[in-house]
Amino acid sequence: MAKQSTSLHSGWTLRLAGGEAAAGRLTNEAVPARVPGCVHADLLAAGLIPDPYEGLNELEVAWVGRADWRYETALAAAPAGFERTDLVFDGLDTVARVLLDGEELGRTRNMHRSYRFDVTGRVREGSVLSVLFTSAYTEAEAQQERLGARPNAYAEPFNFVRKMAASFGWDWGPTLVTAGIWRPVRLESWSTARLAQVRPLVTVTGGTGSGDGRIEAHVELERTETGAGRELTLTIEAGGQTATQTVPAGAGSAVAALEIPAPDLWWPRGHGGQPLYECAVVLSDATTGQVLDTWRRRVGFRTIELDRNQDEHGTAFTFRVNGRPIFARGVNWIPDDALPARLTPERYRHRLTQAAEAGVDLVRVWGGGIYEDHAFYDACDELGLMVWQDFLFACAAYPEEQPLRGEVEAEARENVVRLAPHPSLVLWNGNNENLWGFRDWGWERELAGASWGEGYYLGLLPRVVADLDPTRPYQAGSPWSGSWDRHPNDPAHGPSHFWEVWNRRDYSGYLDDVPRFAAEFGWQAPPAHATLREWLGDDQLDAASPAMLHHQKAEDGNGKLNRGLAHHFTAPAGFDHWHYLTQVNQARAIATGVAHWRSHWPLCAGTVVWQLNDCWPVTSWAAVDGQARPKPLYYELRRLYADRLLTFQHRDDARVLAVDNQSPEPWRGSALVRRLRADGTALAEERVPFDVPARTVALLPLTVAEFKDASEELLVAEADGLRDVVLGRPDKDFAYPAPDLDLRLDPSGDTLGVVITARAFVRDLLLQADRLAPGAVADRGLVTLLPGETVTITVTGLDARGSDEAEVRSALFSVNAAEEAARP
Numbered sequence: 001m002a003k004q005s006t007s008l009h010s011g012w013t014l015r016l017a018g019g020e021a022a023a024g025r026l027t028n029e030a031v032p033a034r035v036p037g038c039v040h041a042d043l044l045a046a047g048l049i050p051d052p053y054e055g056l057n058e059l060e061v062a063w064v065g066r067a068d069w070r071y072e073t074a075l076a077a078a079p080a081g082f083e084r085t086d087l088v089f090d091g092l093d094t095v096a097r098v099l100l101d102g103e104e105l106g107r108t109r110n111m112h113r114s115y116r117f118d119v120t121g122r123v124r125e126g127s128v129l130s131v132l133f134t135s136a137y138t139e140a141e142a143q144q145e146r147l148g149a150r151p152n153a154y155a156e157p158f159n160f161v162r163k164m165a166a167s168f169g170w171d172w173g174p175t176l177v178t179a180g181i182w183r184p185v186r187l188e189s190w191s192t193a194r195l196a197q198v199r200p201l202v203t204v205t206g207g208t209g210s211g212d213g214r215i216e217a218h219v220e221l222e223r224t225e226t227g228a229g230r231e232l233t234l235t236i237e238a239g240g241q242t243a244t245q246t247v248p249a250g251a252g253s254a255v256a257a258l259e260i261p262a263p264d265l266w267w268p269r270g271h272g273g274q275p276l277y278e279c280a281v282v283l284s285d286a287t288t289g290q291v292l293d294t295w296r297r298r299v300g301f302r303t304i305e306l307d308r309n310q311d312e313h314g315t316a317f318t319f320r321v322n323g324r325p326i327f328a329r330g331v332n333w334i335p336d337d338a339l340p341a342r343l344t345p346e347r348y349r350h351r352l353t354q355a356a357e358a359g360v361d362l363v364r365v366w367g368g369g370i371y372e373d374h375a376f377y378d379a380c381d382e383l384g385l386m387v388w389q390d391f392l393f394a395c396a397a398y399p400e401e402q403p404l405r406g407e408v409e410a411e412a413r414e415n416v417v418r419l420a421p422h423p424s425l426v427l428w429n430g431n432n433e434n435l436w437g438f439r440d441w442g443w444e445r446e447l448a449g450a451s452w453g454e455g456y457y458l459g460l461l462p463r464v465v466a467d468l469d470p471t472r473p474y475q476a477g478s479p480w481s482g483s484w485d486r487h488p489n490d491p492a493h494g495p496s497h498f499w500e501v502w503n504r505r506d507y508s509g510y511l512d513d514v515p516r517f518a519a520e521f522g523w524q525a526p527p528a529h530a531t532l533r534e535w536l537g538d539d540q541l542d543a544a545s546p547a548m549l550h551h552q553k554a555e556d557g558n559g560k561l562n563r564g565l566a567h568h569f570t571a572p573a574g575f576d577h578w579h580y581l582t583q584v585n586q587a588r589a590i591a592t593g594v595a596h597w598r599s600h601w602p603l604c605a606g607t608v609v610w611q612l613n614d615c616w617p618v619t620s621w622a623a624v625d626g627q628a629r630p631k632p633l634y635y636e637l638r639r640l641y642a643d644r645l646l647t648f649q650h651r652d653d654a655r656v657l658a659v660d661n662q663s664p665e666p667w668r669g670s671a672l673v674r675r676l677r678a679d680g681t682a683l684a685e686e687r688v689p690f691d692v693p694a695r696t697v698a699l700l701p702l703t704v705a706e707f708k709d710a711s712e713e714l715l716v717a718e719a720d721g722l723r724d725v726v727l728g729r730p731d732k733d734f735a736y737p738a739p740d741l742d743l744r745l746d747p748s749g750d751t752l753g754v755v756i757t758a759r760a761f762v763r764d765l766l767l768q769a770d771r772l773a774p775g776a777v778a779d780r781g782l783v784t785l786l787p788g789e790t791v792t793i794t795v796t797g798l799d800a801r802g803s804d805e806a807e808v809r810s811a812l813f814s815v816n817a818a819e820e821a822a823r824p
Contacts, residue, residue, distance in 0.1 A: 001081060001082065001191055001290070002290070002291045002292060002293065002294070003188060003189065003190040003194055003292065003293045003294075004079050004082070004188070004189045004190070005186050005187070005188050005189075006076075006078075006079065006186055006187040006188075006189070007184065007185070007186045008035070008073065008075065008129070008185045008186055008187060009035050009036070009184070009185070010035075010073075011073045011074060012032070012033040012034070012035045012071055012072065012073040012181075013030035013031065013032060013033055013071070013072050013073070014030065014031050014032075014033035014039060014042050014043075014069060014070070014071055015028050015029065015030045015031070015069070015070050015072075016028045016067060016068075016069065016070075017067075017068040017069050017070040017132055017133075018067065018068040019063075019066050019067030019068045019135055020066070021062075021063040021066030021067055022063050022064075022066070022067040025063055026043075026048060026067075030072075031043070031046040031048065032045070032046065033071055033180075035071070035073075035180075035181045035185060036091075036180075036181060036182055036183050036184055036185075036341050037180055037181065037182070037341050037342075038093065038178045038179065038180035038182055038339050038341040038342075039064060039067075039069050039133075039178065039179045039180050040052065040061065040064055040176060040178060040339050041180075041339055041341065041342060042180075043061075043064065049061045049064065052174060052176055052338075053174070053338075053535055053616045053617055053626075054535050054536075055535070055536060055537065055540070055547050055550075056546065056547060056550050058174045058175065058176070058550070059550075061176070062175065064176075064177075065135060065136070065137060065167075065175070065176065065177025065178070065179075066135050066137055066177075067135060068132070068133060068134050068135055068138075069132075069133045069179050069180075070130060070131070070132050070133070071130065071131040071132075071133070071180070071181055072128060072129065072130045072131075073128075073129050074126055074127070074128055074129075075123055075124075075125075075126070075127040075128070075129055075187075076125055077123065077124055077125040078119070078123035078124075078187060078189060079187075079189045081191075082189035082190055082191050083120070083190070083191040083192070083224040083225075083226060083227075084118070084120050084189070084190050084191065084194075084224050085118075085119050085120045085121075085122075085123060085187055085188070085189045086116050086117065086118055086119065086120075086187070086188045086189075086190075087100070087105065087116070087117045087119045087123075087129070087185075087186075087187060088114065088115070088116050088117075088185065088186050088187070088188050089108075089114060089115045089116075089181065089183070089185045090114045090183035090184045090185070091111065091112075091113075091114065091181075091182045091183030091184075092108045092111070092115060092131065092133075092181060092182070093111045093133075093136075093163065093164075093178055093179055093180050093181075093182040093341075094108070094109065094110065094111040094133075094136045094139070094161060094162065094163040094179070095107075095108065095109050095133065095134040095135070095136055095138070095139040095161070096108045096131050096132060096133050096134070097131070097132045097134075098115070098117060098129075098130075098131055099129070099130040099131075099132065100117075100119060100122055100123070100127060100128070100129055100130075101122070101127050101128055102128070102130075105117040105119070109139060109161070109162065109403065109407060110162040110163075110407045110410070110411055111162060111163045111164060111182070111370070112162055112163075112370065112371055112392060112411045112414075112415065113162075113407070113410055113411050113414055114183075114414065119187075123187065131181060133179040133180070135177070135179070136161050136163050136167070136177055136179065137157070137177060139160075139161050140157035140158065140160040140161040140163075141157055141160070143157075143160040143161065143399070143404070144157050144160045147160070147399045147401055147450075148450060150396065150397035150398070150399060150447070150450065150452060151396065151397045151437065151441065151442070151443040151446050151447065151452075152395070152396040152397070153395035153396060153437070153441075154168065154169060154170070154395070154396075156168035156169060156175070158396065159396035159397060159398045159399070160399065160404070162392075162404070162407045162408070162411060164178075164335065164340065164368070164369055164370050164392075165367075165368035165369075165392070165394050165395075165396070166334065166335060166338070166368045166369055166615070167338070169553070170334075170368065170553065171553045171554040171555065171557075172334070172553055172554070172611070172614065172615075172618055172620040172621065172622070173334070173338055173553065173615050173616065173618070174338050174553075174615075174616055174618075176338045176339065178339060178340075178341070180341060182340065182341040183341075183373075190224075190292065190293065191224060191226075191227070191292070192223065192224055192226065192227035192230060192232075192285055192290075192292050193221050193222065193223045193224070193227045193230070193232055193283060193292055193293070194221070194222050194283070194292065194293045195219060195220075195221065195281065195283050195293045195294075195295050196220040196221055196222040197218075197219065197220035197417055198217055198218075198219050198281050198295040198417075199217070199218040199219075199220075199417045199420055199468060199469075200215050200216065200217050200218075200279060200281075200297070200299055200420060200421050201215070201216040201218065201420070201469070201470070201471055202214070202215050202299045202300070202301060202421070202423070202471065203216075203301075203303070203471055204263075204265070204301050204302065204303050204322075211262075212259055212260060212261050212262055212263070213239070213259070213260035213261075213262075213263035213301040214257065214258070214259055214260070215236060215238055215257065215258045215260070215279060215299065216255055216256075216257045217234075217236050217255065217256045217257070217258075217279075217281045218253070218255050219234060219253060219254050219255070219256065219281065219283075220252065220253050221247070221251070221252050221253060221254070221283070222252075223252070228249070228250055229249045229250065230249055230285060230286070230287065231246065231247065231248060231249050231286040231287065232246075232247040232251075232254075232283060232284065232285065232286055232292075233245070233246060233247065233283070233284040233285070233286045233289075234246075234247055234254050234256045234281065234282070234283055234284075235256070235280075235281070235282040235284065236256040236257075236258045236279070236280070236281050236282075237258075237279070237280045237281075237282070238258055238260060238277045238278065238279040238280070238299065239260040239263060239277045241258055241259065241260055242258070243256055243257060243258040243259075244256070245257075246286060247286075256281065260277070260301070263275070263277065263301040264301070265300075265301055265302050265322050266300030266301060266302040266381075266384075266423040266424075267302065267321060267322065267384060268321055268326060268361045268362070268384050268385070268386050269356055269361050269383060269384030269385065270359075270361055270384070270643060270662070270663075270664075271321065271324065271326065271361075271384075271664070272322075273384075274300070274381065274382055274383070274384045274423075275300065275301075276298040276299065276300050276381055276382070276423070277298065277299050277300065277301070278296065278298055279296070279297055279298065279299045279421070280294060280295070280296045281294070281295040281296075282294050282295075297421040298378070298381065298421065299421050299423065300381060300422075300423025300424075301423070302321055302322050302423055303320075303321070303322055303323065304319070304320070304321055304426045304427075304471070304472060304473065305319075305320040305323075305473065306318070306319060306320070306427065306473035306475070307319075307320055307325065307605075308482065308494070313492060313516070313603055314490070314491075314492030314493045314516060315481065315482055315492070315493035315494055315516060316516055316605065317494045317495050317516045317517035317605055317606075318516075318517075318602065318605035318606075319362075319386070319426060319427075319605070319606070321386075321426070325602060325605070325695075326361075326605075326606075327598065327601045327602070327604075327605055327606055327662055327695075328361065328362040328386065328517070328605065328606030328607070328608065329359055329360055329361045329362065329606070329607065329640075329641040329662075330360060330361070330362035330363065330364060330386075330388070330606060330607060330608035330609065331355055331358075331360050331362075331363055331364070331608060331609050331611065331612035331623070331637075332363075332364045332366050332520060332522075332608055332609065332610045332611040332612065333363045333364060333365050333366060333369075333611070333612055333613060334366055334368070334369055334611055334613060334614070334615055335369040335370055335615050336348070336351055336613050336615060337615050337616075338615040338616050340369075340370055343372075343373065344375075345373075345375035345378075345379075348372070348373070348375045348376045348379050349375070349379045350628065351612070351613055351624065351628070352376070352379045352380060352383055352385060353379075353383065354612075354624055354628075354630070354634070355383075355385060355612055356383040356384070356385060357638070358623070358634055358637040358638045358641060359637060359638055359640070359641025359642050359643075360385065360612070360637070360641060361384065361385060361386060361641075362385065362386040362387075362388060362426075362606065362608065363380060363385050363386070363387055363388070363612070364387075364388040364390070364429075364478075364519070364608050365387060365388065365389050365390055366390055366394065366432055366611075367390030367391060367392050367393050367394040367429070367431055367432035368392070368394030368395065368432060369392070370392070371389070371392070371415045371418070371419065374418075377419060377422040377424060377425065378422075380422070380424035381422055381423055381424045384424075385424055386424055386426045387422070387424045387425045387426060387427075388426065388427045388429060388608070389419065389425055389427065389428055389429065390429045390430075390431065390432055390478070391412060391428065391429065391430055391431060391456075391461055392411075393430070393431035393432065393434055393453060393456065393457075394431065394432040394433065394434070395432060395433050395434070395437065396434065396437075397434070397437070397438070397443055397447060397450075397452035397453060398434070398452065398453035398456065399450075399451050399452075400451035400452075400453065400455045400456065401451060405460075408456060408460065409460060409464065412460070412461055412464045413464055413468060416428070416464060416465060416468045416469050417468055417469075420468070420469050420471075425472065426472065426473075427472065427473055427474075427475060428461070428465050428469070428472060428473070428474045428475070429474075429475045429476075429477065429478055430456065430457035430458075430461050430462075430474070430475065430476045430477045430480075431453065431456070431457050431476075431477045431478075432477070432478060433477070433478070433479070433497065434452070434453050434457065434477060435454075435457060435476065435477040435479070435480050435488045436477070436479050436480075436488040436489045436497070438452060438454070438488075439487065439488050440487075440488070440489070457476045457477055458476055461474065461476075462474050462476070475494070475495070478495045478497065478519045478520070479494065479495050479496045479497045479519065479520075480494055480495065481493035481494050482494050491513045491514070491515035491516065492515075492516065493516065494516060494517065495515075495516070495517040495518075495519035496513075496515040496516070496517065496518060496519060497519060497520035497521065498510065498513070498515075498518060498520065498521035498593070499520070499521070501521065501589075501593075502521075502522060502523055502524070502560060502564075502589075502621075503560065506564065506567040506568075507523060507564070507585075507588065507589035507592050507593070508567075508592065510589075510592050510593035510596055510597075511592065511596050511650070514596075514597070514600045514603055514604055515597065515604055516603070516604060516605060517604065517605050517606045517607075517608075518593065518597050518604065518606065518607045518608065519606075519608045520608060520610045521590075521593055521607075521609065521610060522590070522609060522610030522611060522621035523564070523585065523586045523589035523590060523621060524554065524557060524560065524561055524582070524586060524619055524620060524621050525561075525582045525583040525585070525586035525587075525619070525620075525621075525631055525632075525633065526548075526579055526582060526583070526619040527614070527617055527618065527619065527620075527622075527625030527626060527627070527629065527631070528625050528627070528629035528630075528631065528768070528770045529579065529768055529770055529771055530627075530629065530770035530771070530774040531617050531625050531626065531627045531629055531770075532548075532579075532617070533774075534617070534627065534774065535551075535617040535627075536548060536551065536617070541575050542575050543558055543561075543575060543578055544558070548619070551616075551617060551618045551619060552618070552619040553618060553620075554619075554620075557619060558619075561582050561585075561619075564582075564585050564589070565578075565581055565582065565585055567730065568585065568588075568730050568731050568732060569581050569585075569730075569731050569732050569815070569818065569819065569822070570731075570732045570818075570819055570822035570823055571822060572818055572821075572822055573818075573821040573822045574821070576813075577813070577817075577818040577821055577822065580766060580768075580813040580818060581815075581818055583631055583632045583633070583766075584632065584764050584766070584782065584815065586621075586631065586632070586633050587631075587632045587633045587635075587636040587781070587782060590609055590633055590636065590637070590640070591636055591639075591640055593607065594607050594609070594640040594641075595640060595645065595647040595649070595658070596649060598640075598645060598647075598658075598660050598662075598697070599647065599649045599658035599660060599697055599699070600697075601660070601662075601696075601697050609623070609637070611623075612624060613626075614626035623637055629770060629777075630777070630781075631781075632766060632781040632782050633781075634781065635780055635781025635782065636781060636782065643661070643662045643663035644660065644661055644662070644663055644667060644720070644722060645658075645660040645662075645722070646658070646659060646660070646671065646717055646718075646719050646722040646723070646724055647660070647717075647724045648705075648715060648717060648724050648726050649699070651699060654701070654702075654705070655702055655705035655706075655715075655726075656699045656700060656701055656702060657671055657673060657688060657699070657700040657702055657717055658697060658698075658699055658700075659671070659690045659692050659697065659698045659699075659700060659719070660692075660697045661692040661693070661694060661695065661696060661697070661698075662695055663694060663695075664694050664695070665694055666691065666692065666693050666694055667690070667691075667692045667720075668690070668691045668692075669689070669690060669719055669720055670687045670688060670689040670690065670719065671687070671688045671690065671700070671717050671718065671719040672685065672686075672687060672688075672717070672718045672719070673685065673686050673687075673688055673702055673704055673705075673715065673716070673717045674704070674715070674716045674717075675704045675705075675707070675708075675713060675714075675715055676713065676714055676715075676716060676761075676786070677709075677712050677713055678712050678713070678714065678734070678735055678736065678737055678760075678761045679737065679760070679761070679787065680760075680761065680786055680787035680788065683708070683713065684704040685704060686702070686703055686704050688700045688702065690719075707728035709728070710728030710729050711728060711729045711733055711734055711735050712728070712734075712735045713727075713728045714726060714727050714728060714761070715728075716786065723784070725763075725784050727763075731763070731815050731819060732819065734819075736761070736763065736815065736816045736819050736820070737760035737761060737816065738760065738816065738820060739758075739760065739762050739765075739814045739816035739817045739820070740758070740759035740760045741756055741757065741758055741759070741762065741765075741809075741812070742756070742757040742759065743755065743756055743805050743808060743809065745800075745803055745804075745805060745808065747800030747801050747803055748800060749800060750796060750797060750798060750799065750800060751794060751795070751796050751800055752772075752794070752795040752796075752798060752800035752803050752808075753792055753793075753794055753795075754767060754792065754793045754794075754795060754808055755790060755791075755792050756785070756790065756791050756792075756793065756812075757788070757789070757790040758785035758786065758787060758788070758789055758790075759787060759788075760787055760816075761785070761786055761787055761816075762784065762785045762814050762816055763784050763814060763815040763816060764782040764783070764784060764814060764815045765782065765783045765784070765785060765791075765812065765813070765814045766781060766782050766783075766812070766813045766814070767793050767795070767808070767811055767812055768811045768812075768813065769795045769797075769798075769811065771810065771811040772795065772798055772803060772807060772808065772811055773797065773798035773799070775797040775798065776795050776796070776797045776798040777795065777796055777797050778793050778794070778795050779793065779794040779795075779796075780793055
């Protein structure tokens with residue numbers, strides 16, 4: 001008979017099983033448990049803990065992560081007629097004992113692996129399945145005691161246990177050390193043989209993306225005792241083609257290859273389509289023809305190379321897809337919920353669609369999180385989002401002794417195979433910042449020769465990738481210059497991270513470097529106003545309130561925000577202007593870096609903004625806050641990551657106009673460049689013609705770029721609906737007129753059109769739609785208007801009939817108004 005799968009997701013209970021931290025907080029009475037799920041979510045659903053995202057509640061639930069927990073359910077009898085029955089857990093978080101009717105089946109210590117236990121003949125009607133979770137702290141601290149301390153960016157022992165590092169807190173995330181059956185669990189019943197592993201290597205012959213396709217299905221088999229001597233048949237089907245391979249009796253592995261003539265190629269978004277091919281691998285009994293097991297996934301055909309050639313500028317880091325060099329328009333991805341068991345395919349789809357609609361074509365899955373669910377990678381496959389996948393090491397020294405080394409290898413091998421079918425996956429990366437940390441953060445002295453992870457990044461992991469997935473490149477780390485002969489974070493060599501700008505400088509510091517690839521850089525801002533009200537409360541809407549400070553996890557985060565503002569603005573008058581200006585500063589900071597680095601294509605081959613998303617309501621570097629509300633940065637990314645971008649730049653101390661054309665067609669036209677007074681008076685102008693080939697950048701010299709009276713003048717460049725504006729002085733020193741705006745409201749059902757006409761120059765006008773209604777969203781972010789110009793902002797997600805002009809005006813912000821309010 002064909003393999004039969006029976007999910008075990010119902011009837012579970014949860015109860016406290018120990019831990020001093022839980023004393024007096026909870027009885028050991030059973031509560032309903034959701035599987036897949038986690039302890040925090042179950043306790044929250046039962047009303048036994050407050051929501052840890054709200055106010056200061058994170059502190060109130062800290063004991064949960066220090067406690068031990070017991071999951072339990074009663075089973076039905078296993079299906080009859082099969083030779084073998086396995087109990088399969090796709091994910092256990094993290095340190096657990098698995099028992100069936102009180103007898104131990106095995107122990108686990110890795111969140112990032114699956115587990116399989118032979119329970120043949122042991123599952124009867126009413127059998128009790130128990131999973132006993134020991135606090136991850138207990139395991140981590142025991143290993144730390146045994147192996148000795150290792151350097152760590154945070155005062156938590158996450159580097160001693162194979163668990164999502166961010167569970168232990170980060171500079172954007174809460175400390176919520178989870179436990180639970182966080183991925184599906186099932187019984188698998190089978191006979192004769194099963195597909196233990198299917199690893200498809202998908203290639204395009206010729207290596208340039210223009211030939212025939214080939215799928216090599218590398219299969220590992222498991223047989224029953226009676227199936228050991230049977231001949232099997234392996235069939236692979238895709239693209240209307242079929243190939244069959246005989247598997248000799250006793251063989252434990254096989255390879256079935258299939259040729260697909262001239263397949264349609266998968267491309268990143270903006271470069272072509274994303275055709276996907278259903279692929280099936282079927283295992284049958286060669287004698288009877290009975291189907292025993294079937295594996296199905298979608299695959300895509302494309303070539304991926306990483307150009308790391310040496311040149312006169314250093315070492316390149318350029319993705320080539322189907323032979324085409326690509327400027328990567330990327331974002332960093334963190335787990336989208338601090339309780340990752342709550343993530344759903346719909347939530348993945350929504351967040352990744354937000355990324356695609358902002359022009360993103362690359363998502364880096366950061367190494368302090370998880371290997372995401374297939375639903376994440378499926379969405380990336382369909383949306384044309386390239387995936388840079390970190391192995392799960394971040395910001396710490398990781399011991400290489402057993403049992404951790406064995407866990408790391410097993411985890412890496414399983415996940416490389418698991419994710420191999422996805423065409424969106426374009427890079428395996430060994431770690432986040434650990435090679436850099438060893439060189440620059442005092443680790444070498446502190447370690448005094450102890451292991452710290454180098455053997456993983458430069459030895460074990462590249463061997464695993466070469467063995468299991470030779471179709472994709474491997475990078476030892478980010479940042480990493482390729483050699484210990486160079487500084488690990490040398491911008492001239494490989495991917496670089498830029499954090500000194502946020503930590504200690506103004507964002508103009510981005511202009512000091514031209515990296516080969518900017519893999520991490522970011523600037524903070526608080527979440528949307530409605531998010532703050534929902535999770536902190538109206539009485540906490542102050543930058544220095546206890547709840548605001550608790551939801552600011554970065555070291556001296558508010559100090560850095562305020563120092564960043566001081567470079568550009570007068571100290572804001574009140575919370576509302578502070579909230580607005582910090583969001584403006586975030587958008588401007590990222591715009592400064594991205595536009596500068598894009599203008600240096602192909603020398604610089606990509607930018608990956610830190611970060612796309614948040615895992616809870618928090619002041620952070622995210623473009624989309626923890627409640628899925630876009631910040632002004634999100635809308636700015638739509639401009640910065642569009643195929644065509646027009647910006648003022650500098651070359652050799654002269655201002656130039658960068659005409660950046662990443663579209664597949666030539667861009668021909670002319671730019672109007674004007675020098676204006678703030679009252680709209682034209683002082684000088686010129687027409688600058690351009691003819692920019694596809695996927696290139698032109699730098700145009702200017703004659704009207706010098707200011708005469710800088711405190712009252714601005715430069716404006718326009719072409720084909722695109723615009724860039726530069727002031728002669730920082731905002732705090734600029735002679736802004738009062739923000740004189742005419743409004744007209746056009747309500748229609750759940751849509752409100754806000755028609756705004758500027759009677760004066762208005763800088764970075766923003767309608768905070770969530771102030772009108774919590775679910776309201778505007779179709780644009782920051783808008784700069786010249787005198788006499790009109791813009792229509794469309795707001796959805798509210799009852800537009802109830803809107804009035806006074807309410808809308810109260811939700812409008814501009815730099816003009818902020819400066820006016822701040823000045824005596």
